[in-house]
Amino acid sequence: MQPHVKKKFRLNSSHWFCIIGLAPIIALYAYLRFIPIVKTMYISLFEWDLISTNKPFVGLDNFVTLFQSEPFLMALKNTTIIAFGILIFAVPGSLIIASMLHKGVRFKAWYEALYFLPVITPMVPVAVTWKWMLDSQHGLFNYFLSFFGVPPQAWLFDPVLAVVSVIMMTVWKTIGYNMIIFLVGMTGISKEYYEAAALDGATGVKGFRYITLPLLKPITVFVSIITLIHGYNVFSQIYILASDIQGSPGYVVRVLVYDMIENAFRYYKMGYASAEAVVLFLIVLVLTMAQLWLAKDNTTSRKGAKR
Template sequence: MTAHAKKRFKLKAGHWFCILGLGPIIAVYAYLRFIPILRTIYISFFEWDLISVKKPFVGLDNYIELLHSEPFLLAIKNTTIIAFGILIFSVPIAIVVASLLHRGIRFKAWYEALYFLPYITPMVPVAVSWKWILDSKTGLLNYLLSFFGVPNHAWLFDPVLAIVSVIMLTVWKTIGYNMIIFLVGMTGINKENYEAAAIDGATGLKSFWYITLPLLKPITVFVSIVTLIHGYNVFSQIYILASDIQGAPGYVVRVLVYDMIENGFRFYKMGYASAEAFVLFLIVLVLTVVQMLLARDNTASGRRKKR
């Protein structure tokens, strides 16, 4: 056996060691993730009500019913508005905050902890706190707006204002995570880029626009796609904010996850709910593929520039 062949054999042995070590974890992950996904897709082709013994095969009827269902179309519309609303506000604000912290202000660690604290706080207590803030009669937000002559608003009763409230809450909660990611990316930018730009007269906003933002493009793509995925999975904050309104939660702002849970566990239309879950899975899958393609394009363009 030649030396080159021995080297290849040792490399394969190292790969087998990693596979055997990760095997149990991969098996558990597949059991908890992939099998439920396949099971959900299977159920979506049946009239599955959790009660009857017979579960007739209906083919694509559940998906056809989705396309003609006003609650589902409304849920898709509201979820999309919320997801992109979170994206539009969360990502730019996080970039600005990260840029300010990257300049090396005093008590930087305290500011980082202050911004990151809402992200690690569980959603339920956060939503309960915001429900008190957004209360139409005794809420803090209406109290502060009254100083500027703004009349009281029913933030949690009006469908449009309820969507705005959900976006405000979620942006406030996710800014810390996005800020940390951007801050890590800015730390990795070589200072020589800024020094070269300063020689050409690009300082302040110009260096941020022509140096920081272009070099942060891969991270911006990652953060944007992750924010969109989280936005499409929004549920807990809406469930808490809309509770005790019109007799049941979720009626003011209907989103995809709530519509799915209601159809599956309230009306026992598990096949129909599984079809909704598969639609959500496809949305997340498309966003993930877009992220991978954009990341690959950025990596390829970076290699061409180095050459």
């Protein structure tokens, strides 16, 4: 046998065509994404404001001050509760709905459109509508609760209920997107798996547990991480829901993005706000790395099972 000789990779005209075609897009993406991230990390190391020309280097002092700040810690706590609250309800809920639609129901396309409609609806009108429904005096939520003898609730004034309200609204708006992703994954599962499992008596719930869930693990990981990332970036719905309460959206539910914007453009503490942005970036980075690690672990385990 002749020894295997590795062929040298050479760029041909097709490769150059792709590189030249993608170069402007990559350059624009780098200018709009990567450069601002680096600039934000740089500013976080300075006592930077929008007024003074003197911007002294302070190192990690902004980060030390950050984790000694009660408003920031409260914002981090609220954001984490909201993000994981959305995760707990949105991911299992969308998986159940996708499973029911995948089995085949009448008017399936209409149900898919109905669930996906909130996803494509802009956040501002959605938040305004929910604000009206959550009104403590004339809202629909308190109207329905009155049938069960429950007194009116201050949904947007009580800190706990305000967090619950944000979670409910965000789950309602995002569950359709997750449902579509799960439906795509279920469609890609071969029927042969279910037929083989049926011979062993694994039908219905057992088939869902031992066939659907394991094969959907990569998609479940993807949906979970995307949901968490969106949860940590929550801002618009809170800003609108609490816009008229005590004159400040951060009065009831303070979140990271709001705290960042307030420090940057209200108090002109750009260095401090940049440090908050870096912390948020690191949280998102850790969640993304967790997604890649779980997906890689799942791929490795499946290759081992095939061997």
